[in-house]
Amino acid sequence: MVEKNTEEKIIVAAEKVFIEKGLAGARMQEIADEAGINKSLLHYYYRSKEKLFTMVFKIAFKTFAPDLIKAFEGDDDFFVKIERFVFAYLSIIDKNPHIPVFIISELGNNPKRLVDIIGYLDLNVQPVYDAIEEEIKKKMIKEIEPSDLIINVIALCVFPVVAKPIIKNIVFKGSEEEYKKMLDRRKVEAARFVISAIKNTD
Amino acid sequence: MVEKNTEEKIIVAAEKVFIEKGLAGARMQEIADEAGINKSLLHYYYRSKEKLFTMVFKIAFKTFAPDLIKAFEGDDDFFVKIERFVFAYLSIIDKNPHIPVFIISELGNNPKRLVDIIGYLDLNVQPVYDAIEEEIKKKMIKEIEPSDLIINVIALCVFPVVAKPIIKNIVFKGSEEEYKKMLDRRKVEAARFVISAIKNTD
DNA sequence: AAATGGTTTAACCAAATGGTTAAAGTAGTT
DNA sequence: AACTACTTTAACCATTTGGTTAAACCATTT
Numbered sequence: 001m002v003e004k005n006t007e008e009k010i011i012v013a014a015e016k017v018f019i020e021k022g023l024a025g026a027r028m029q030e031i032a033d034e035a036g037i038n039k040s041l042l043h044y045y046y047r048s049k050e051k052l053f054t055m056v057f058k059i060a061f062k063t064f065a066p067d068l069i070k071a072f073e074g075d076d077d078f079f080v081k082i083e084r085f086v087f088a089y090l091s092i093i094d095k096n097p098h099i100p101v102f103i104i105s106e107l108g109n110n111p112k113r114l115v116d117i118i119g120y121l122d123l124n125v126q127p128v129y130d131a132i133e134e135e136i137k138k139k140m141i142k143e144i145e146p147s148d149l150i151i152n153v154i155a156l157c158v159f160p161v162v163a164k165p166i167i168k169n170i171v172f173k174g175s176e177e178e179y180k181k182m183l184d185r186r187k188v189e190a191a192r193f194v195i196s197a198i199k200n201t202d
Numbered sequence: 203m204v205e206k207n208t209e210e211k212i213i214v215a216a217e218k219v220f221i222e223k224g225l226a227g228a229r230m231q232e233i234a235d236e237a238g239i240n241k242s243l244l245h246y247y248y249r250s251k252e253k254l255f256t257m258v259f260k261i262a263f264k265t266f267a268p269d270l271i272k273a274f275e276g277d278d279d280f281f282v283k284i285e286r287f288v289f290a291y292l293s294i295i296d297k298n299p300h301i302p303v304f305i306i307s308e309l310g311n312n313p314k315r316l317v318d319i320i321g322y323l324d325l326n327v328q329p330v331y332d333a334i335e336e337e338i339k340k341k342m343i344k345e346i347e348p349s350d351l352i353i354n355v356i357a358l359c360v361f362p363v364v365a366k367p368i369i370k371n372i373v374f375k376g377s378e379e380e381y382k383k384m385l386d387r388r389k390v391e392a393a394r395f396v397i398s399a400i401k402n403t404d
Numbered sequence: 405a406a407a408t409g410g411t412t413t414a415a416c417c418a419a420a421t422g423g424t425t426a427a428a429g430t431a432g433t434t
Numbered sequence: 435a436a437c438t439a440c441t442t443t444a445a446c447c448a449t450t451t452g453g454t455t456a457a458a459c460c461a462t463t464t
Contacts, residue, residue, distance in 0.1 A: 006440080006441085020311075021226070021311065022224060022226060022227075022307070022311060023227075024223070024224060024226040024227035025224075025225075025226035025227075025311065027420085027421075027422090028421075028422060028423080029420095029421080029422095037441080037442090038441080038442065038443075038444095039422090039423085040423095040424085040425090040441085040442075040443080040444090041440080041441060041442075043422085043423065043424080044440085044441085047423090048422080048423080049421095049422065049423090098310070101306060101307070101310035102310070103368075104303060104306060104307070104364050104365060105224070105303070105306070105307035105310060107367040107368065108300070108303035108304070108307060108364075108367075109222075109223065109224060109227065111366075111367040114367050114368065114371050115371070118371060118372065123372055125372065125373060142398070144391075144395075145384075145387065145391075147373050147374070147380075147384060148384065148387065148388070148391060148395075150373065151361070151362055151369060151373065151384070152358055152392075152395060154361070154365075155357045155358055155360075155361030155362065155365075156354055156357055156358070158357075158361060158365070159353070159356070159357030159360060159361045159364075160353055160357065162306050162310075162361075162364065163306060163356075163357075163360070164313075165309040165310075165313040165316050166305075166309065166316065167353060169316050169317065169320060170320065170325050170327065171327060171349050171352065171353065172349070178349075182347075182349060182350065182353070185347065185350065186350070189346075189347075189350060190354075193346075193350075193354060193399045194399070196344070196398070196399045196400070197395045197396070197398045197399035198398070201403055208410080208411085229450090229451075229452090230451075230452060230453085231450095231451080231452095239411080239412090240411080240412065240413075240414095241452090241453085242411080242412075242413080242414090242453095242454085242455090243410080243411060243412075245452085245453065245454080246410080246411085249453090250452080250453080251451095251452065251453090
């Protein structure tokens with residue numbers, strides 16, 4: 001048991017409830033219960049549901065904005081960079097498997113929310129674009145739109161987790177074990193798949 | 203204006219509202235308004251919100267369960283099958299871009315819902331597995347777990363749509379046009395990417 | 405003309421919900 | 435001892451929400 005102050009306890013509880021039920025489905029009482037406090041105190045710290053939600057959402061989003069830029073700087077081989085990124089990103093997802101669905105759901109209900117957040121994080125994808133274009137110029141990889149490549153890499157990481165119920169039940173006939181094995185395999189195989197797709201064979 | 207009976211009008215209206223707001227966020231009054239009827243009549247046809255939602259969800263899910271089996275039967279070249287599937291599936295998504303997020307969201311909130319549905323649709327993925335394994339045996343494609351390949355193909359189709367707000371705002375800096383161009387490109391490029399990844403070069 | 409099934413109106417209800425208020429208690433600080 | 439910040443209790447409130455009921459209306463069919 002780690003001692004936590006009330007503010008933190010509330011955030012942790014709110015995260016849990018919001019991620020599980022969404023903004024509309026979550027109840028302030030449930031968040032208070034989960035935090036082991038009462039509703040009055042909850043409102044004492046965070047004036048409204050909307051404000052509390054916004055905090056939680058921002059935290060969740062920050063956790064998941066992949067640090068693409070960081071992964072792609074440095075002198076390492078481009079393919080090694082991809083391998084490292086996929087492994088790192090899938091490891092984060094492993095630890096927080098419900099966050100991607102949460103973000104996608106709430107952004108689906110209210111895409112405007114993102115506009116506020118973008119300001120806080122400075123996400124400049126240009127360096128990654130440049131790195132990809134350089135590899136193309138050097139004929140190390142095939143011609144591809146940089147944005148397409150980025151989207152593909154992230155898709156191969158995120159989709160298996162957001163579609164878990166479907167994949168687990170239809171592809172793996174309900175086996176949690178088979179599903180987990182697939183996710184684990186993917187930490188290496190997703191990068192292999194991508195590299196194999198773009199590597200130049202001239 | 204096509205004349206519709208009330209039952210249909212309700213389903214159409216319910217689809218719209220549920221997809222937009224989710225189960226918890228949708229209001230029966232709003233559905234009634236959208237259908238141009240009153241709440242009494244709404245309950246006259248569909249006794250409860252939950253029942254109406256279940257109907258809508260099943261319809262949405264059916265629309266989106268990709269007909270993998272159909273796409274992979276026949277004598278055509280395996281790579282042509284992939285190309286055809288990707289094109290067809292992305293075209294369906296084009297026409298109903300909000301359904302994937304809807305399914306993922308609601309399944310995230312209540313994964314049990316899927317178990318009911320699976321009975322209705324007979325989804326046997328075995329033939330697709332077999333087809334993939336045969337290609338591997340014939341050394342036409344590289345070694346890959348069939349389930350991984352299936353997941354990858356669908357990920358490359360679905361993810362760009364479910365993550366639209368993020369992709370549009372971060373990758374394409376808010377440009378709807380650039381985003382749409384990417385989706386269109388993908389109808390051909392996603393298959394190219396996959397084929398390039400798995401084609402054997404021995 | 406009577407019966408039928410769909411439709412409207414409008415009032416109604418119980419429960420839930422986000423949020424408030426006020427008064428009292430507690431622990432540490434000055 | 436007084437002050438401060440945090441915490442609890444518990445009552446309270448306005449609004450919303452899913453759902454019901456009953457009476458009347460209307461068009462078609464019998």
